[in-house]
Amino acid sequence: xxxxxxxxxxxxxxxxxxxxxxxxxxxxxxxxxxxxxxxxxxxxxxxxxxxxxxxxxxxxxxxxxxxxxxxxxxxxxxxxxxxxxxxxxxxxxxxxxxxxxxxxxxxxxxxxxxxxxxxxxxxxxxxxxxxxxxxxxxx
Amino acid sequence: xxxxxxxxxxxxxxxxxxxxxxxxxxxxxxxxxxxxxxxxxxxxxxxxxxxxxxxxxxxxxxxxxxxxxxxxxxxxxxxxxxxxxxxxxxxxxxxxxxxxxxxxxxxxxxxxxxxxxxxxxxxxxxxxxxxxxxxxxxx
DNA sequence: CAGGATCCGATCGGATACTG
DNA sequence: CAGTATCCGATCGGATCCTG
Numbered sequence: 373x374x375x376x377x378x379x380x381x382x383x384x385x386x387x388x389x390x391x392x393x394x395x396x397x398x399x400x401x402x403x404x405x406x407x408x409x410x411x412x413x414x415x416x417x418x419x420x421x422x423x424x425x426x427x428x429x430x431x432x433x434x435x436x437x438x439x440x441x442x443x444x445x446x447x448x449x450x451x452x453x454x455x456x457x458x459x460x461x462x463x464x465x466x467x468x469x470x471x472x473x474x475x476x477x478x479x480x481x482x483x484x485x486x487x488x489x490x491x492x493x494x495x496x497x498x499x500x501x502x503x504x505x506x507x508x509x510x511x
Numbered sequence: 512x513x514x515x516x517x518x519x520x521x522x523x524x525x526x527x528x529x530x531x532x533x534x535x536x537x538x539x540x541x542x543x544x545x546x547x548x549x550x551x552x553x554x555x556x557x558x559x560x561x562x563x564x565x566x567x568x569x570x571x572x573x574x575x576x577x578x579x580x581x582x583x584x585x586x587x588x589x590x591x592x593x594x595x596x597x598x599x600x601x602x603x604x605x606x607x608x609x610x611x612x613x614x615x616x617x618x619x620x621x622x623x624x625x626x627x628x629x630x631x632x633x634x635x636x637x638x639x640x641x642x643x644x645x646x647x648x649x650x
Numbered sequence: 651c652a653g654g655a656t657c658c659g660a661t662c663g664g665a666t667a668c669t670g
Numbered sequence: 671c672a673g674t675a676t677c678c679g680a681t682c683g684g685a686t687c688c689t690g
Contacts (some may be wrong), residue, residue, distance in 0.1 A: 393613075397549070403540030403566075404663095410532070419672050425679060430664045446623075456671045457670080464590030466623050474532075476615040481535030484605050542681095558652050569684045572651055593651045596690080 399444070400473060404429065404437045409463070409470045416462035446470060483493065538583070539612060543568065544578045548602070548609045551586065555601035585609060 401408060404426075409418060410424050423434055426470030438461055441447035452458040463470070525638035540543060543565075550556060550564050562573055577600055587607030591597040615617070 377553045392620030393549070393617040394620075395615045395624040397542055397545045399624070400616060400619075401542030403536055406536045406540050410536070412527055428664085432665090432675065433663055433673090436663095437604050444624075451672090452528060455670095457673090459672060469619060469623070473612070476612040477535045477539060478532040480608060480612055481531030481533075483608070484536070485531045485534040485583075501586045567684085570653060570687090571655090572683055575683095590652085594690095596653095598652060 384506070396473075398422065399440075400470075402437070404433060406474065406477070407435055408441065409446070409467065410474050412461060412463045413468070413471050413474065416450075416460045419459055419461070422461065441467070535612075538579075539609075540577070545573060545613065547573070547576055548585070548606065549578065549613050551602045552610050552613065553608070554600045554608070555589075558598055558600070561600065580606070588591065617649060 393452075407426055408422065411422060417425065419431075419434070419438075422438075423429055423431065426434070438447060438449070442449050442461075445464055448464050448467075449462050450460045450462065546565055547561065550561060556564065558570075558573070558577075561577075562568055563568065565578045577586060577588070581588050581600075584603055586600050587603050587606075591599075600626065602605070
């Protein structure tokens with residue numbers, strides 16, 4: 373370990389959490405988080421519904437991201453004590469503001485990442501197809 | 512492998528590259544890319560300069576991200592045939608538009624991720640400190 | 651100086667099985 | 671249904687060494 377005096381492994385968080393932007397990058401520099409928020413922007417969803425919408429994602433991964441988002445106060449977990457159990461996740465006021473970021477992302481994507489460039493990797497990405505996320509005017 | 516008929520490993524690209532937004536998420540769902548672009552927004556930088564600015568990042572990782580960004584046409588690689596070699600990376604017109612996303616990210620960070628919540632992880636994150644990225648309209 | 655090639659450990663994320 | 675605990679393979683990213 374000498375290439376630059378690194379200390380932690382996976383220093384992806386290097387330019388890390390010291391600055392707000394750094395934290396934002398660290399948080400949103402995660403596809404899952406982005407995807408989850410994106411879906412939640414369209415309304416509350418239940419655990420498995422969210423999973424289905426996301427396509428392939430293990431319950432483990434989904435649970436961890438949801439927990440993270442909840443801890444940060446961007447997502448509100450609402451559990452109904454019934455049988456079978458039902459849990460709905462919905463964005464909080466703060467969380468909904470992530471819509472701005474998603475919107476920027478979408479605008480950028482539509483403008484420069486329209487089906488043309490970029491190597492096609494997945495073919496059955498039906499999850500988000502069709503129903504245009506329509507994040508745009510979330511407020 | 513049965514939890515949802517996944518086919519590829521690391522299906523992070525699941526809600527994948529089928530839609531522009533999906534691709535944007537896939538691309539920007541990477542801290543390094545975000546960080547690199549952020550720094551490049553302030554002006555062209557040379558390979559090692561960029562590395563230094565980013566804090567800890569291996570040449571391998573940096574090179575791969577730069578290559579990716581270059582292939583997508585967001586970064587322009589300009590090599591000077593001299594000795595010692597000099598290579599400057601600067602954002603293209605398209606790449607500069609990523610500033611909008613970064614700006615949204617920054618706005619969000621300043622608003623909801625200001626030093627308070629979030630577990631402090633790194634202490635010497637001086638890389639981005641001080642000189643506020645000044646993406647432009649920090650609001 | 652800019653980066654390619656390799657080796658390798660750490661981490662992430664998926665699959666499975668199990669519980670309330 | 672909504673997770674949690676565990677096992678484990680695939681990938682990522684860092685460190686090194688090396689070349690133009």
